[in-house]
Amino acid sequence: MATGTDQVVGLGLVAVSLLIFTYYTVWVILLPFIDSQHVIHKYFLPRAYAVAIPLAVGLLLLLFVGVFITCVMLKNQKVAKKAQ
Amino acid sequence: MTKLAQWLWGLALLGSTWAALTMGPTLGLELPLTCREVLWPLPAYLLVTVGCFALGTVGYRVATFNDCEGAALELQTQIQEARADLARKGLRF
Numbered sequence: 001m002a003t004g005t006d007q008v009v010g011l012g013l014v015a016v017s018l019l020i021f022t023y024y025t026v027w028v029i030l031l032p033f034i035d036s037q038h039v040i041h042k043y044f045l046p047r048a049y050a051v052a053i054p055l056a057v058g059l060l061l062l063l064f065v066g067v068f069i070t071c072v073m074l075k076n077q078k079v080a081k082k083a084q
Numbered sequence: 085m086t087k088l089a090q091w092l093w094g095l096a097l098l099g100s101t102w103a104a105l106t107m108g109p110t111l112g113l114e115l116p117l118t119c120r121e122v123l124w125p126l127p128a129y130l131l132v133t134v135g136c137f138a139l140g141t142v143g144y145r146v147a148t149f150n151d152c153e154g155a156a157l158e159l160q161t162q163i164q165e166a167r168a169d170l171a172r173k174g175l176r177f
Binding site for chain 2: 003006007009010011012013014016017018020021024025028029032033047050051054055058
């Protein structure tokens with residue numbers, strides 16, 4: 001078994017993913033079948049956000065990946081120019 | 085058929101089914117309101133589910149990966165030897 005920080009980080013990731021999965025499942029799949037006067041609706045944003053938020057997060061991720069690739073490529077270009 | 089073609093084919097099939105069902109009412113198909121409410125965010129839901137599954141699997145494998153103390157020490161000594169050897173031969177780090 002892995003030890004120390006490895007275990008903590010790994011189990012933390014598992015917990016986060018389970019949390020996101022259950023919240024999102026309740027939001028998208030279960031809420032439409034629950035009577036609109038029930039108190040549980042207080043804990044969930046309007047349904048439009050169920051698509052808007054993952055979309056925004058996905059675009060942000062793509063942005064980070066693009067910025068990272070750009071930085072690495074610029075750094076390589078600078079090193080190559082210095083070596084000439 | 086290549087794996088890519090299979091995946092694209094499956095995605096196209098699911099995507100067209102979803103599109104047909106969500107745009108159904110504009111073409112005359114009537115589904116109960118709750119079904120339509122669950123149906124239209126489905127692609128986003130499937131993406132988030134796959135992402136969560138991937139994250140969870142990575143986390144689980146990180147937590148259960150076996151440490152090999154002996155191999156780690158051996159590797160460290162080999163790295164030191166290699167560095168000393170190459171430094172002697174003139175390679176600068």
